[in-house]
Amino acid sequence: MYDQTVPTLVRALDQLRLLLEKGEAHAGAQGWDPAVLLAMRLSPDMLPLTRQVQIATDIAKNAVGRLSRAEAPKFDDAETTFAELAARIDRAVAYIASVPAAAFDGSAARAIAVPTRTRGDLNFSGHDFLFSYVLPNVYFHATTAYALLRHAGVPLGKADFLGAVGQGGA
């Protein structure tokens, strides 16, 4: 579970950080108010860019907390700038990377309950929690951030989202 969780989430968040860096740089080059870009939405009833980043980091760090039976750090959701969102991602990554592999022992079969506001608790095994909830959710918010930035005109490509993968080997 450690190898499936930690490097995957760290990569997803690091690439999200890169997308934001490129968004901020483009806003600067265009003379846009960065706060306008951070408040953009793809639809009036979708969440703005800032919230997409806050939620992606929350799901990732909280998942690691649940799977390792620890308390993940709480973040305040007070970010109003690209720099503050980058710092939030860095804090999430630092926490995720700090959890030792042994803390994930037995987590695939462990019962995980995720409280929701409208549907009561969601109940998973650790394995199903990772594969049916955490990974799709983190990629959902990271891709929505990507789509928002692309829609706004920020020059990005899928390689920015995936990162430098496939350089290794068996």
Next chain:
Amino acid sequence: MYDQTVPTLVRALDQLRLLLEKGEAHAGAQGWDPAVLLAMRLSPDMLPLTRQVQIATDIAKNAVGRLSRAEAPKFDDAETTFAELAARIDRAVAYIASVPAAAFDGSAARAIAVPTRTRGDLNFSGHDFLFSYVLPNVYFHATTAYALLRHAGVPLGKADFLGAVGQGGA
């Protein structure tokens, strides 16, 4: 690897199929030409909805082929309607679900090479292929399809993307 790959990809594609169903229904209710919705893009240099679906299905079925050392079926990319895209998803899911679990034995450590047009071969272990390439890529295209539909005004929520998860237990 089977448990990490097959149910995950089947769920992602089944939910993508649901998103398209809701998109088609909304187009009908609004009196939109469905072909216009299928041709929509979030940016002029992004791919249209039809291609997002074609690519998501290709990455998923080809991944299962590579990991199980089989030849995945080739699809023609000739879909022009929602019904044809739903049929393509069904064909991909049927193939993915048809591969026996034993065909994935040893695939985590197996060398996987993915040819690209511009960057030569990407080289992965089977494990890294799944976690750094296949899953983020499939969710990337499925979420882009979701974002496109939402941007166009189709009423969808994240639960449509995730599916009915968390109903099980440890």
